[in-house]
Amino acid sequence: MEFGWTDDQRRRRQQAEAFASARLVGEMRERDRDAVFARPLWDACAEFGLQRMLVPPDCGGSGEDLLTAIAAFEGIGYGGRDNGLLFSIAAHCATCEGPIGAFGTEAQQRAWLPGLAEGRLIGATGITEAESGSSALDLATSAVRDGDEWVLRGIKTFVTNAPVADLFIIYARTGSGFGGISCFLVPRDTPRLTVGPAIEKMGLRTSPIAPVHLDECRVPSTNVVGGVGSGSLIFSQTIEVERLLVMAPAIGVMERLLERSIAHARQRKVGATVIGKHQAVAHRIADMELQIEGARLLLYRAAWQRMRHGNAARESALAKLAVSEAYVEVCRSAMQIFGGYGYTVECEIERELRDALAATLYVGTSEIQRNLVAGLKGVG
Numbered sequence: 001m002e003f004g005w006t007d008d009q010r011r012r013r014q015q016a017e018a019f020a021s022a023r024l025v026g027e028m029r030e031r032d033r034d035a036v037f038a039r040p041l042w043d044a045c046a047e048f049g050l051q052r053m054l055v056p057p058d059c060g061g062s063g064e065d066l067l068t069a070i071a072a073f074e075g076i077g078y079g080g081r082d083n084g085l086l087f088s089i090a091a092h093c094a095t096c097e098g099p100i101g102a103f104g105t106e107a108q109q110r111a112w113l114p115g116l117a118e119g120r121l122i123g124a125t126g127i128t129e130a131e132s133g134s135s136a137l138d139l140a141t142s143a144v145r146d147g148d149e150w151v152l153r154g155i156k157t158f159v160t161n162a163p164v165a166d167l168f169i170i171y172a173r174t175g176s177g178f179g180g181i182s183c184f185l186v187p188r189d190t191p192r193l194t195v196g197p198a199i200e201k202m203g204l205r206t207s208p209i210a211p212v213h214l215d216e217c218r219v220p221s222t223n224v225v226g227g228v229g230s231g232s233l234i235f236s237q238t239i240e241v242e243r244l245l246v247m248a249p250a251i252g253v254m255e256r257l258l259e260r261s262i263a264h265a266r267q268r269k270v271g272a273t274v275i276g277k278h279q280a281v282a283h284r285i286a287d288m289e290l291q292i293e294g295a296r297l298l299l300y301r302a303a304w305q306r307m308r309h310g311n312a313a314r315e316s317a318l319a320k321l322a323v324s325e326a327y328v329e330v331c332r333s334a335m336q337i338f339g340g341y342g343y344t345v346e347c348e349i350e351r352e353l354r355d356a357l358a359a360t361l362y363v364g365t366s367e368i369q370r371n372l373v374a375g376l377k378g379v380g
């Protein structure tokens with residue numbers, strides 16, 4: 001067993017942290033308040049190389065491995081403050097670049113991956129519908145073949161990046177059962193595709209999200225990804241990476257909050273005693289450390305498993321569950337240690353907590369991760 005980073009991974013983590021603390025910290029309160037997606041910061045991340053990490057070199061990427069990408073996303077989570085922007089980038093990489101890179105034809109890869117990797121284009125993915133969230137594959141959006149085209153009809157909701165996206169990956173029904181779902185590339189300028197008004201949300205406010213209406217949208221048959229009927233397979237493969245990549249920044253955020261909490265516990269005096277001397281506070285710090293370390297190890301282990309064996313259904317579900325639950329708990333603990341000041345906007349922990357609360361919902365809720373793990377054990 002080897003628990004260390006390679007020199008290259010350590011370097012990428014440090015570069016990411018330095019980049020994020022220089023570029024992704026300022027004006028955060030205003031952007032959060034006004035729900036602003038900052039395109040210049042998206043572009044800065046692209047210049048840093050974040051959007052290209054998992055794209056193969058012959059398609060404009062840097063072809064790095066999943067653990068190295070996780071190291072970089074973790075570093076950005078630690079150094080930066082814009083969790084929403086990072087969530088948008090992780091979704092773009094995992095759910096748009098990912099399926100095109102793994103399942104797309106050469107023509108699809110050449111047409112789309114360079115622009116997505118450079119950050120010139122923004123990707124979004126629509127699977128969720130009003131009646132199918134946790135049961136994602138029960139979707140009703142249909143695609144019907146008409147000559148050399150497919151006609152898509154339905155409404156996707158909660159589509160991250162939709163208000164700013166250039167390309168949508170849309171999962172639609174082309175038949176029945178597991179093999180009855182297909183995955184389509186739908187460019188933003190496709191006639192009869194409309195993006196609904198942005199959905200206001202509690203946290204991750206700098207990550208734009210909206211419904212997408214497909215009102216008999218026609219796309220050429222060459223826009224099917226991975227062949228007709230491959231949608232469920234593509235989705236299940238993609239979501240393993242997505243669970244890991246979107247959760248990686250949380251490790252960095254939690255580490256930063258723990259360091260802040262320790263510093264505060266060591267200097268804040270109430271009466272004659274620094275609060276860290278109270279066992280209740282000290283144990284909370286120990287529990288934060290335990291939560292972060294457990295989450296971190298499951299995350300790295302799942303990424304290692306995926307890289308080594310190309311399949312990490314159980315490991316990625318466990319990692320997603322552990323990191324998201326730890327994320328919420330660590331933010332709550334930090335707020336508790338900071339007392340009343342922790343609840344103020346100025347302290348900036350309340351924003352981290354609002355951002356963290358989404359993590360037990362997106363990419364499969366905590367209940368769904370538990371169902372998955374139990375199901376793989378033959379229970380439930």
Ligand SMILES: Cc1cc2nc3c(=O)[nH]c(=O)nc-3n(C[C@H](O)[C@H](O)[C@H](O)COP(=O)(O)OP(=O)(O)OC[C@H]3O[C@@H](n4cnc5c(N)ncnc54)[C@H](O)[C@@H]3O)c2cc1C
Pocket residue numbers: 091125126127128129130132133134135157158159160161204209358361362363364365366367368371
């Ligand atoms: C910030 C954010 C970004 C998102 N981005 C995208 C995106 O880019 N693209 C996209 O397609 N979707 C996206 N989603 C949607 C997300 O995938 C769904 O919200 C999620 O899968 C849950 O579905 P739902 O909201 O319909 O909840 P529901 O499925 O209605 O679930 C409601 C509650 O019931 C529980 N529940 C449901 N079924 C079961 C079960 N079988 N066993 C136990 N409990 C169950 C759930 O755990 C939950 O607590 C995003 C969501 C959020 C919050």
